[in-house]
Each structure stands twice: as structure tokens, then as C-alpha cells.
Amino acid sequence: MTFGAKALELMEARGVSMRALARRVPIDPGHLSRVLKDVKPASADLARRLDEELDADGALVELVDERLAQATENGLQVDPAVLDRVTDMLAATRRLEDVSSAATVLPTVREYLSMVTRFATMARPSVRPAAVGLVSELHQYAGWLHVPMRRWSAAERLLDRATVLGMEANDPQRTTTALSFAAYTAMRQGHTRKAAALSEAARRDTSVHPGLRTYVAYQAAEILAGDDRNAAYKLLSEAERMVNRLDPTELTEHTYWYTPAFFRGTHAFVLAKLGERERAKEVMAESLANLPDEWRTSEWAERRRAFLAA
Structure with a gap:
């Protein structure tokens, strides 16, 4: 606690x-x-x-946590343990979002972002890359939280910064996540060409977590569905095979949502874009039924509930 x-x-x-x-x-x-x-x-x-x-x-x-308190007052006190503490706090905030809303947790994420940005500025050279990586993740998450509120410009600005910081920290996981979120933001606005370019960039590094690779494959399939059906179907099959290979024991507090039930909903969106509306609704109903209770009614799942009700 x-x-x-x-x-x-x-x-x-x-x-x-x-x-x-x-x-x-x-x-x-x-x-x-x-x-x-x-x-x-x-x-x-x-x-x-x-x-x-x-x-x-x-x-x-x-x-x-006296070390975290001292680091907040004096950035030179920052060490990996302090960054781990903030990472744990961020993980708890993500769980809170599942049972509340983006608007509820955004002020907290902004506070974390301000604190860790100061850490990164004042930290010793040996600690700075890890601090910059965490700043990247906070920009990325803050950008994601603006999407449900349709604050597109703010989301794009934060995700662009997250990508740059992820590259500066030489952190493929955070860089790829920022690119995929930026592709999602562009896709939601109907900017297909931009979404495709960002998604392609996100797919380049295959060293990232298998769950993230799976998400990016599904995302690419959804983006391509309107222009290249054959490529979209191929990616959809590839993503489904990737889901079947996921190991639940490899999920962490930073990748906990990469579950088969989550990906079934993503699969449904791709099917709908391919014109298989009735099958898509069946798959979406299956996805929502198998989500944990707190996810099923979460704000981030609202788009999925609305899809099923349409």
C-alpha cells in the first residue's frame, strides 16, 4: 500500500x-x-x-520514501531506486485510470512529469539516460490521456516529444510505444497517410516486448484496411499468431493490458474496417465479456462498447 x-x-x-x-x-x-x-x-x-x-x-x-523526498528537493540525489519508485507510482496511476478516467489521472501525471523532468535535468550523467527514458514515458502517457478528450494538438505535441526523448535515452520500448500512440492519434483523426508512416516506423524495431509488437501489427492492419485489403488480412493473420504465442508470465505492470481479451477487441476493429461488420461485432462481444470487470467499464473501453452498441 x-x-x-x-x-x-x-x-x-x-x-x-x-x-x-x-x-x-x-x-x-x-x-x-x-x-x-x-x-x-x-x-x-x-x-x-x-x-x-x-x-x-x-x-x-x-x-x-525518504530518498524520493530528498530527490524532489535535490535532483543530485536521484539514483535508479528513486526512478523505480516513480515508475511504481506511475503503474498504480495506470490502474487507477482503469477504474476512473483520463481526466481524473491527468493532473497526477502532469505532477510526475514535472518532477521527473527536474530529475533528468539535475541528475548525474550515469543516471540521466534512465531519467530521460522515464520522462519519455510520462510524455507518452500524458499524450495518450488527451486522446479520449479529443485534445488532438496536445496529444500530438506530447507524443512527438516522447518519441524524441525515447530516442535520446536509446530506449526502443518507449520510442516504439510513442510512435504507435502517435499513429493511433493520427488514425482517430482520419489522417491515414500520417498514421501509416508512424505505424511503419513503430514496426521497425523487433527487440521490443512481444505484446507491443502484437499491438503494432494490429494497428498497421487497421490502418491498411481501407487501401490494401490483402496486406491488411496478412497482417491480421500475423497479429493473431503473435497473440497465440504471448506468454502471460511475461506481462509486467507496464504491459499488463496485452492480453488475448484486449487484442480480440483490436481484432474486431480491423474486421470492421475490412467490411466484416457482423463478425466484428461477435468478436467485440467476446472481447468485452472476457475483460476483467474494471476494464470492461473503463473509459478506454468506451470506444469498444460504443462499437458494439452501434
Whole structure:
């Protein structure tokens, strides 16, 4: 459990509001709010004060991440463990998006982006590439979050920056993901030629995670479906074979959505573009039925639910 989640749990159990707690500590309510959302790390001193006020018997002190707090104040304290901590926080935010919305988590992602950008600027040369890679991922995720809100210009700007940073960090996984998200954004706007070029670039590096390669193959099939049906069918078959070869044990907190049920929905979109509308609806219904409950009703699955209802 994160520091913020534990503090909120204790506040609810003790019947203490955030503003009342801020007065008792004392601390600025805005700062406390960011700590409770795990956007801002708690210092050891703040953890002790909150622990006392909430009668936590040391539970909050045990959860404080002093290295992350120090790194936030002094970028020269950044080390791989600090970056791993932010990566874990980002993974938790992705899970939160599954049960909420892009608008809910975007402010948190912006805070992370600001913090890690500072880390990358001030970090030692030996740590900087890893920090830049994480900045790339945060740009990439922030860009993705703008898509459901149809903020196309913001999405494109963030994804372009994510691609450049991914290349600077020499990180094929993050670079390929940024390119594929940029292709998706272009496709959603009907910019087929741009989407095709970005998708082709995303397919060039075969060293990335098998789930990402599968996603990019499906994406290329959907983009080609309107202009080159033979190529689209070939890619669709290739992507389906790739799904069957995926190993569930290889999925991580950064690739957890690359499951057969997720890809069945992607398969349905390609079939629809190829004119197989009824079959596409059958496949989409199968996909939604097999998604975990929190995914089935998530905002990112709204396009899939709408497809089935149309």
C-alpha cells in the first residue's frame, strides 16, 4: 500500500477530514492533498506528524520514501531506486485510470512529469539516460490521456516529444510505444497517410516486448484496411499468431493490458474496417465479456462498447 493510500484509509477510520488534518499538523492543504494522492512524496518529518495525528502506531513512518523526498528537493540525489519508485507510482496511476478516467489521472501525471523532468535535468550523467527514458514515458502517457478528450494538438505535441526523448535515452520500448500512440492519434483523426508512416516506423524495431509488437501489427492492419485489403488480412493473420504465442508470465505492470481479451477487441476493429461488420461485432462481444470487470467499464473501453452498441 502506498503512503497516500494508507493515510487516507486511516483518515476515514478516524473520521478526520483533509482540512482538519492540515490544520492540526499544520501544513498547507494543497501540499497535503498532493501527498495523499502520492503525487508529492512525504518527508520523514511529515510522516511522523501524520502518524501521530492519525494514531497510526508507526505505520506511516514505515511507508515513507525518504530518498524520493530528498530527490524532489535535490535532483543530485536521484539514483535508479528513486526512478523505480516513480515508475511504481506511475503503474498504480495506470490502474487507477482503469477504474476512473483520463481526466481524473491527468493532473497526477502532469505532477510526475514535472518532477521527473527536474530529475533528468539535475541528475548525474550515469543516471540521466534512465531519467530521460522515464520522462519519455510520462510524455507518452500524458499524450495518450488527451486522446479520449479529443485534445488532438496536445496529444500530438506530447507524443512527438516522447518519441524524441525515447530516442535520446536509446530506449526502443518507449520510442516504439510513442510512435504507435502517435499513429493511433493520427488514425482517430482520419489522417491515414500520417498514421501509416508512424505505424511503419513503430514496426521497425523487433527487440521490443512481444505484446507491443502484437499491438503494432494490429494497428498497421487497421490502418491498411481501407487501401490494401490483402496486406491488411496478412497482417491480421500475423497479429493473431503473435497473440497465440504471448506468454502471460511475461506481462509486467507496464504491459499488463496485452492480453488475448484486449487484442480480440483490436481484432474486431480491423474486421470492421475490412467490411466484416457482423463478425466484428461477435468478436467485440467476446472481447468485452472476457475483460476483467474494471476494464470492461473503463473509459478506454468506451470506444469498444460504443462499437458494439452501434
